[in-house]
Amino acid sequence: METNGAEYTFLMAELIRLRHKQGLTQKDVAHRMGVDPATVCRIEKGLRSEVRIAHLQAYAETMGLRVAMVLTVAG
Structure with missing residues (x-):
């Protein structure tokens, strides 16, 4: 798996x-996100080939946080 x-x-x-x-x-995080604990495990380990920003945001929100993204020039 990628x-x-x-x-x-x-x-x-x-x-x-x-x-x-x-x-x-x-x-606990899975319950707050409304997903199976195995899903949280796969997200944490990076085993989901297509993790959506929405998943990361939902994960962060379970702890009262939000994900902020910054774009920079590569290289």
């Missing part, structure tokens, strides 16, 4: 760190 890039890995590491800081489990 995984996502370095930026995604960095973002998820930070979201997971914040999830742990708030004492939330994957099951």
Whole structure:
């Protein structure tokens, strides 16, 4: 299964760190998102080949956060 890039890995590491800081489990996040815990696990591991921004936003919102994106010139 295809995984996502370095930026995604960095973002998820930070979201997971914040999830742990708030004492939330994957099951807690899944319940708040209205998805199966296995879906949260796959999102966190980057195993979903097409993770949508909406999924990341919903994940962040379970902790009272929002995802802000910045575009920069490559290279």
